[in-house]
Amino acid sequence: MKLGNPELRSRLASEYALGTLRGGARRRFEDYLKRDVALRADVERWEMYLSPLAERLAPVDPHARVWKKIEARLVGASDAAVASEKAGLWESLYFWRSFGLGASGLAVALLATMLTLKPVEQSPILTAVLAEDNNVARVFVEQSKPGLLMVKMVTPWKTMNGMALELWVVPKDGAPRSLGLINDTGETRLVFTGMDEKLSGGLVFALSKEPPGGSPTGQPTGSVMCKGAIAHMPSKLPRSPI
Amino acid sequence: MSTLPPPMPNAVNERLAALLAQAGLGNRAAFADLYEATKSKLFAVSLRIVRERHIAEEVLQDSFVNIWNNATKYAVAQSAPMTWMTAIVRNRSLDIVRRPFAEVQDEDDFFASNMEDGRPGPDDQLATRRDQVKIEHCMKGLDGEQQQTISLAFFQGLSHSEVASHLGKPLGTVKTHIRRGLLKLKGCLES
Numbered sequence: 001m002k003l004g005n006p007e008l009r010s011r012l013a014s015e016y017a018l019g020t021l022r023g024g025a026r027r028r029f030e031d032y033l034k035r036d037v038a039l040r041a042d043v044e045r046w047e048m049y050l051s052p053l054a055e056r057l058a059p060v061d062p063h064a065r066v067w068k069k070i071e072a073r074l075v076g077a078s079d080a081a082v083a084s085e086k087a088g089l090w091e092s093l094y095f096w097r098s099f100g101l102g103a104s105g106l107a108v109a110l111l112a113t114m115l116t117l118k119p120v121e122q123s124p125i126l127t128a129v130l131a132e133d134n135n136v137a138r139v140f141v142e143q144s145k146p147g148l149l150m151v152k153m154v155t156p157w158k159t160m161n162g163m164a165l166e167l168w169v170v171p172k173d174g175a176p177r178s179l180g181l182i183n184d185t186g187e188t189r190l191v192f193t194g195m196d197e198k199l200s201g202g203l204v205f206a207l208s209k210e211p212p213g214g215s216p217t218g219q220p221t222g223s224v225m226c227k228g229a230i231a232h233m234p235s236k237l238p239r240s241p242i
Numbered sequence: 243m244s245t246l247p248p249p250m251p252n253a254v255n256e257r258l259a260a261l262l263a264q265a266g267l268g269n270r271a272a273f274a275d276l277y278e279a280t281k282s283k284l285f286a287v288s289l290r291i292v293r294e295r296h297i298a299e300e301v302l303q304d305s306f307v308n309i310w311n312n313a314t315k316y317a318v319a320q321s322a323p324m325t326w327m328t329a330i331v332r333n334r335s336l337d338i339v340r341r342p343f344a345e346v347q348d349e350d351d352f353f354a355s356n357m358e359d360g361r362p363g364p365d366d367q368l369a370t371r372r373d374q375v376k377i378e379h380c381m382k383g384l385d386g387e388q389q390q391t392i393s394l395a396f397f398q399g400l401s402h403s404e405v406a407s408h409l410g411k412p413l414g415t416v417k418t419h420i421r422r423g424l425l426k427l428k429g430c431l432e433s
Contacts, residue, residue, distance in 0.1 A: 014424045017329070018392065019291075019336050022401040026336070044321050044329075049431050051325040052373040053381070053396055059282030060289055066299050067277055070306045074270065170267055175260040206267050208314065219263050223314050227267065 003032055009039060017046030128205045130228040138226040139182070141167075141205050149179065149190040156185045157225070166210045168220060169202035169230075181214050182207065204229055258323035259316075266313035273310055280324065284331045291335040291399035301338065305331045322373075336399050380430035388423030391416055 003009045015021040016029050033040050125146070130139040140152045151167060165184055168176035177198050182188045208215070209222035258279060264272030281302065288298040288305075308330055316326055381389055394400045394408060406416040 011421065014428070015420075018395050018420070018424065019332060019399050020395045020402050020405075020420060022336070044325075047329045048321050048325050049377065049428065050396060051322075051328040052377045053393075054283065054287050054328050055374040056378075057283070057286040057290060057397070060286040061282050062285040062299055062302055063295075066281070066285075066302050067274070069299075069303050070277065070310075071270075071274075073303070073307045074273075074310055170264070170269075173260075175263045176267065204267070219259070220266060220314055221316075224267055 003036070003039065010042065013039060013042035014046050017043050017050055124233050126199070126230050126232045128228040128230045130205055130207055130226040132226045136226075139205075139207060139228075141228075143199070147191060147193065147195050149195065151182050151188040151190060153183065153185050153187070160184050160209070162212060163209045163222065164212050164214055165225065166208050166214050166220070168206045168208060169199055170204040170206055170227075171201040172203050176206065176220055177202075178215065178218065179205075181210075199230075202230055255322050255324070262309075262313050262316050262323055265310060266316070273313075276309075277306060280327060283324075284327060287328060288331050288335045290397050291332065292339050297338065298335075301331060301334045305334045308334070332399070339399055376431065377427075380427050383430055384423050384426055387419045388426065391419045392423045392427070395420060 003012070012021060012029055016026065016033075021029055033043065125143045126141075127143075128141045129137050130141065131137045136155060138153070138155050138157075140154050142150045142152075144150065149167075165182040167179040167182050167190070169179055170176045179195075179198065180190050180192070204227055206220070206227035207225045208220040209225055210220070211222075215221050258276065261272045261276040261279070265276055284305065285298060285302055288301040289295065292298050292301060305327070309327060316323070321329075381392070384392070390409070391405050394405045395402075400408065402417050402420065403413055405420070406413045409416065
């Protein structure tokens with residue numbers, strides 16, 4: 001059910017953002033918000049208007065224990081031991097926590113499969129196996145020559161419900177860069193100029209679920225479906241005899 | 243031939259948006275940077291509403307866990323990162339606040355002693371400052387009672403009836419001040 005009266009909608013949105021809508025009324029309004037995109041946009045506009053007022057406040061440093069408690073809540077207890085092992089900047093990625101020996105073995109097996117499936121014209125420049133947090137390998141990415149990425153859906157999702165899959169390269173610092181939309185089954189060839197510039201410095205590929213046509217913002221907006229570290233192949237790989 | 247200068251990039255917002263995007267991909271180092279960059283402002287926002295440090299600390303914890311879990315849903319185009327995070331912290335504060343009326347501070351006294359000076363900080367905060375200048379300009383266009391009631395609600399998280407009780411005014415009068423004040427503010431900000 002939607003709130004119909006425009007005057008009421010507008011008033012409640014402003015009062016919710018200001019904070020005067022309280023108790024049961026606030027909770028009921030939040031139920032409406034979950035279902036009503038236009039109402040959410042109204043609230044967001046009010047939040048945008050009002051939040052710069054907060055700049056009036058002198059900053060106050062919270063105690064250092066706050067961050068420790070936040071960190072402890074980001075991972076389950078079973079992950080804590082692994083997460084505490086230092087392995088460089090990216091030790092913190094889910095990827096490294098979930099992508100153990102089994103998955104690496106899987107990557108090698110997949111790579112071997114790919115190599116035997118078609119004649120190798122050129123050693124790959126880079127490869128990646130994109131897996132879910134539960135280690136299920138979903139997508140294989142390979143660049144065999146500059147300007148061309150082959151993306152193979154190894155384990156398709158049952159249904160995408162009309163959503164699109166968008167591939168991103170994530171550099172060490174900075175925002176993810178879009179590489180384009182991916183078919184939800186079979187192979188996708190991504191060819192565009194400037195690809196190597198986009199890939200440079202990339203550490204991880206990630207696939208996010210986006211509205212049809214791709215992310216409206218240029219940044220991932222949907223959930224990350226799977227991700228995987230980029231492996232750069234040594235340039236002087238011995239050629240396999242054909 | 244003269245060319246227009248490029249629009250001034252908002253370095254702070256862009257950096258925060260990039261950190262949020264990284265956090266959405268599970269990058270905890272980026273998330274730690276995001277926390278460092280925003281914790282003191284967000285803690286101040288919560289502390290003004292809940293009034294007690296240990297409760298504000300809980301709010302900050304819950305909010306950042308929420309930010310981590312929802313970072314992939316944050317869309318750059320819809321709101322500035324600080325707006326998005328401030329809303330999360332304010333909503334969480336309002337959810338858990340239990341405050342005796344007596345503890346409400348008078349806004350005028352508060353701002354006389356605690357208000358930030360207007361100097362830009364060490365960061366490049368020009369765009370944020372521009373938004374701030376704009377709303378402060380529009381706030382000045384409201385009459386005194388509208389300013390007072392809106393400030394009490396925004397900063398201290400007071401409900402209509404709490405504002406009415408604090409000011410010793412009828413509830414209906416306070417509601418009218420806030421409603422008219424917000425409409426006038428909107429007209430000014432959208433002009």
